[in-house]
Amino acid sequence: MIAVLKPSATQQQMEHICQWIRAQGVEVHVSKGQYQTILGLIGDTSRIDMELLESLEIVESVKRISEPFKSANRKFHPDDTVVEITPDIKLGGGHFQIIAGPCSVESHDQIIGIAKSVSASGATMLRGGAFKPRTSPYDFQGLKAEGLELLLEAKKITGMPIVTEIMSVEDLPLFENVDVLQVGARNMQNFDLLKHLGETRKPILLKRGLANTLKELLMSAEYIMAGGNENVILCERGIRTFETYTRNTLDLSAVPMLRELTHLPIVVDPSHATGTARLVEPMALAAAAAGADGIMVEVHNDPIHALCDGAQSLTPAQFDSLAQKIFKVRRAVTE
Amino acid sequence: MIAVLKPSATQQQMEHICQWIRAQGVEVHVSKGQYQTILGLIGDTSRIDMELLESLEIVESVKRISEPFKSANRKFHPDDTVVEITPDIKLGGGHFQIIAGPCSVESHDQIIGIAKSVSASGATMLRGGAFKPRTSPYDFQGLKAEGLELLLEAKKITGMPIVTEIMSVEDLPLFENVDVLQVGARNMQNFDLLKHLGETRKPILLKRGLANTLKELLMSAEYIMAGGNENVILCERGIRTFETYTRNTLDLSAVPMLRELTHLPIVVDPSHATGTARLVEPMALAAAAAGADGIMVEVHNDPIHALCDGAQSLTPAQFDSLAQKIFKVRRAVTE
Amino acid sequence: MIAVLKPSATQQQMEHICQWIRAQGVEVHVSKGQYQTILGLIGDTSRIDMELLESLEIVESVKRISEPFKSANRKFHPDDTVVEITPDIKLGGGHFQIIAGPCSVESHDQIIGIAKSVSASGATMLRGGAFKPRTSPYDFQGLKAEGLELLLEAKKITGMPIVTEIMSVEDLPLFENVDVLQVGARNMQNFDLLKHLGETRKPILLKRGLANTLKELLMSAEYIMAGGNENVILCERGIRTFETYTRNTLDLSAVPMLRELTHLPIVVDPSHATGTARLVEPMALAAAAAGADGIMVEVHNDPIHALCDGAQSLTPAQFDSLAQKIFKVRRAVTE
C-alpha cells in the first residue's frame, strides 16, 4: 500500500501517522521527494483501513498495490486449479464441461427425461433447482427436499454428477450426495453461508452477483477458501446495467480477466444472463470462444409449461445442435 | 396483465393461449381490434410467468399492470404505517427519528460514551454493529454476541432502543432483546433470512441492496410481511453506479417514489452511501428535505481509531451540529 | 400504443382523453372490461408523448407496442442490409470484414507500414484517427487534415478503403474521399452531426454511446436514415458499468439482439471496450462466435510509443495471429 502525503504535512504529523500504521503491525518506508512524501506500507496491509487513511487531513491519496485476495490469487498459485467433480469429470486446466438441465426440478419423468437427453447430446453434468430463490414470495419456490431426491435418482440412472443451489445453512445435511453446490447470485455475499461451505470439501459453483465486481467475486471465493475448501468454480451470469432489451448484460470479458487474476476455473451461464432462449446459442458460442472452462445451459422438454424461467430454456433439440457447435468452436480456439 | 398478440396470430393459436392462461386459474378477456388483438388477464396474475408469455411466437408484448407487491402496496393500505419501536418512539406517519451510533461496537466505554453523547444531541435510537458483513474474510467481523451484550447495556443505561444487524438465522435467539433487527444491503435478497424474520414480530430495518430496484426492495419487504410481520422500515443507503468519487450514489428520489408506492416508513443512511464524513451533513439535510421518516448516521468518538468505516463517521461534535440542522430543515418542510 | 385506465376513471374523463388523442391524428379503440378499460391507440403514435399520457390522473399505465424506429426496423425490411464500401468490399448479409489500424495516424511511415502489415494478415479495411475526441483538452487531438491526407495516401498505396472519425460538421468537405465516416461514442447523440451525415450517401460507422441503450443506438441510426442515407453500420464498443478491471464492459449480447431488431450490419470493437491489449484476442474471437459482421482492432507497430491508446493496441505479429484465429472461429460458426 502506498500513501502520498500532502505538501502541507509537517514532520510531526508524518511521524504521528507512521506510528499509527506501525501500531497495526505494518512497516512503513518513507520516501521524501522534493515535491511530495510517499509512504510505502509493507507487511499485512489487509489490516489497514484504506478509506480511513485516505480521509486523514494530511493524506493526498492511498493506493493498494497488492490484491486483497490471496488464496484465489494466481500470483501465489500460478497453475490452473483443476476441480475434480468425480474421478472421471474434471473442470479447469484444460478440462471443459457442459452443464445442462432444467431451471427447476418438477417431476421424476421430467428430470430423468431431460438428463438422458442432454447426456446424449454431450452434456456431462446435470443442473436443476430444488430450492429456488424467487424475487416474489408468491412464486414457486422449488420442490425442495423432494427435488433433491429426484436429482439424486437422475444421477443414479444416468451417472451424471449433479449441480444444484443451496440457499440456507440449515439445508446443508440434505446436500450430502450432491456433487456441486451452487451459490446463487443473490447469495454471493451471504458471508455466513460462504463460511459454512468453506468447512465442507464439496466443489462450490459460485455465481457472480448482479452488481458485484470481479474483485468482490474473488473475495467471496476467498471466504470459502479461507475455510480450507479450495474447490471453487466461478460463474459469470450477467450483470445489471441500464440496458433493458436483455435481462442482464453478460460480461464475457470477465472470462479472460479472471483467467489472469485467478487460478480457479470459470464457467459461463448464458441462460440467466440473457433471459431469452434465442440469445443463448450465440452467447454460449461466444463464451466458448472467450475461453470459458464450462458452459451452463437451461434445457427443458416443455418450456411453455415450465414452472419457472421457461422463456430462457432451450428444447432438447435446440440444445443438441448447440452442443455440437460449442465443441466445434472450442476446437477452433484450442487446437 | 395485458398481452398484445401479433397480427399474424390465428384464431386457433389465440384459443390455445387463452386455454393455457385459464388453466392457471386466471380469466382472459379478449378484445379484437382491427389491427391487433389484446388479451386482458384478470385474477391472480402473479401465477403467470410474464417472460414466458412474452417469449411465445404469437405474442407481441406483455405488460404487468398491477404491482407484484401486495402487503406493502399503498393502493391496498392508503394510510402510512407507523412502526412502534417502543411505546414512546414511533417511526413513520409523521414520526421522525434520528438513529446514530458507531459502525461497530468496540468496547463498553466506547458504546456507552457514544450513546450518551448522541442522545444528548437529539438522537432517539442507537445503532451499532455486532455482527459485521465484510467483503474480506480477513477483516474484523465484529464482537458478535459480546457486542450485542454491550449494546443491551447501553440500552439499559440510556433508555435508547437499539438497531443492529442480523446476518444469520442461527443467531436469531441472541436478538431477543434487540429492538430493531437490521437486514444489510448484501442480504436484501437472502430470502431464507427474510422468511424467518417474517415469523417474528420485531421491527425490521431492511436496507436496499446496492444494485436492487425499488420494486425488488418492496418484494423483499413482501417476503417479511407475507409471514405476518408488518413492522418493516425501508432504508435507502446508496446504489452502485459508474461514479467513483463517492462510494455509492445516494438515490434520494427513492424517498418520494417509495412514499407513493408503499405505506412503509423510509429511512436514509447517508454515511454508508457516501463513505465520506464530509458529505454526510449535506446529504442528511437533503434527505430530511426530501421527506425521509428517519436518518441514520454513523458517529464515533475517535474515528481515526475506529475498527471499521472510520472514514465515514462523524465526531460527536459534528453530529451535534448536524442534528440541530436536521431539525431546522425538517421544520422548514413540514411546518 | 396501449393505455390502461384506472378503475376510478369516469365516462366523461375517458371521453376527454380520447378526444385529446384523436386531436393528434391518432385513432382510439376502446375496450371496456369488467375490471379495466383499455385504450388501443392506432396510427402514427410517434406523435403521442407517452410519458405525458402516463402522468395523467386517470391513466394506470401506458405501453408502446411498436418500436419507435422505422427505417432501421427489421420488421419493415426483413433482408439484411449489405453496405457496399467499395465495389469489392461489402459488409453485412454474410460479408465479414476485419478493420485494423492505429488509434491515431502519426506519420507517413507509421500509417503506410501498419496498413501493409494488417492487409497482409487479412484485414480489408484500414482504420486510423485524424480528428481525435479526447477527454482532456491538454491531450493530443490528432493530426487533423494532415492525418486525413496520410490516410488517403495509405489507401492509394494499399488499395484499402479507410474508416476515420468525423467530429464536426465543418470538417465534412475534408472527408470527400474517405470511404467510411465514423461517428464516435461521445457523438452518438450529436443530432446535428447525424442529420448532416444523413444528407450524404457515405457509409457511416455509428458507435454505440457508453451509456446508450440499443434502442437509442437505433434511433440515432434512424436520424441518419431519415435523411435518406441507408448505409449505416452499427458498432458495439463497450458500455459503462460499475466494473473497473476493464475500461468498459463489452456487451456482446448486443450482436444477436440487434440482429433481431434491425437489418443493419453490426461490427464489434474489442480494443476500445477492454482498453487492454491482452483482452483483445479473446473478445475478438467471442465477437466472431456471436455472429458479428465485422471486427475492428487497433494495431500499432510500436505500441509503447503510440501517441494515444497504446495500452490497447496489438503489435502486427499479435494481430496476424489473431486474424487467423478469427477466420477459424468464423468458419466454425458459419459452415
Add this chain to the structure above:
Amino acid sequence: MIAVLKPSATQQQMEHICQWIRAQGVEVHVSKGQYQTILGLIGDTSRIDMELLESLEIVESVKRISEPFKSANRKFHPDDTVVEITPDIKLGGGHFQIIAGPCSVESHDQIIGIAKSVSASGATMLRGGAFKPRTSPYDFQGLKAEGLELLLEAKKITGMPIVTEIMSVEDLPLFENVDVLQVGARNMQNFDLLKHLGETRKPILLKRGLANTLKELLMSAEYIMAGGNENVILCERGIRTFETYTRNTLDLSAVPMLRELTHLPIVVDPSHATGTARLVEPMALAAAAAGADGIMVEVHNDPIHALCDGAQSLTPAQFDSLAQKIFKVRRAVTE
C-alpha cells in the same frame, strides 16, 4: 503520478522506463525500497499516457495523484467563482437563483405568460428550449430561430435573463443576445462545440452527461475554460442507472462533491432527472438543502398540451408553492 514497479524489474528495465518518461519532459524520482521500487513522476504528467504506462510488462500499477483538470480545480483557485449573468443577477459564491420556464418555447403567449408568472413567484432567470435535442428524428425539434426571438421578447418584457440550449456551432450567431448558453447532457463531450464556446465570453450552463463522471464533467468545463471563458456553471440533471421507476437517478451528492473539487457554481435540474412532476418538489428542496447555487425547474401553463416533456412540468401554481418552500429550506441551511 506514481508508478510502482514489479519486484521482477531489472535495473536496466528501470532505467529504460525512466528514460522514456524523461523524453516526455517529465522528471522521475526513484525510491527503491526493500520490497518494491516506486517512481515518482514530477512535472506536467498530463503528457504521460497513464494506461500505457500501466500496461508495461514491469509496471505493477500507476496512480495519478493530481487531478487532470486545472482551471476548474479549487486547489489552484480557492475562492468560489461568481458568474455575472447580468449586473444584477449573479450565480455562485452565495448568490442563489431559481431558473424556471417551459421545456420548449411554443408561442408568444405561452412564453410571455409563463415568464411573468414564474417571475412573480421568485424565479430570476427564464429557461426555454428553442433548439431541442430529441432521441427520435420524428419528434418535435423546437421552433429554432423563431423560438429564440420569442425568448428575447420575453426578456425585453420581463427583464429576466434567458437560458437556452445551443446544439450546433453553426447556430452561434443567433445566440448573440442570449444570456446563458446551455450545453445539453448529450453534448457534454461534443468537444468541437465546447471549444467554440470557450472562445466566447458568454456564461455557459454545462449539463452533466447521463453516464459521465464528475471528473469528465470537470474535464468538459476545462475545454471551455482552456479557451479563456471562465463563466461556466455546472448542472447535475440525473445519471443513468438500473432503476426504472424514475427516468434518471438524481445524484445529489454531486453537489457537495463538486463543491470540494471546483470553484464553479453548481445548479440542479430535478425536472429532467426525475421525469415526473410529482417528484420535482421533494428533489428541488433536497437540492437546496444539499447546498446547490441554483435550481432549474420546468413550468408550463398547460402541461397536458405541452409539445414536449409535459409529464415533468409543474403548473404555475405548483411552482409558486415550491419557490416559497425552496427559499425556506435555503434559509434553514444558510442562516
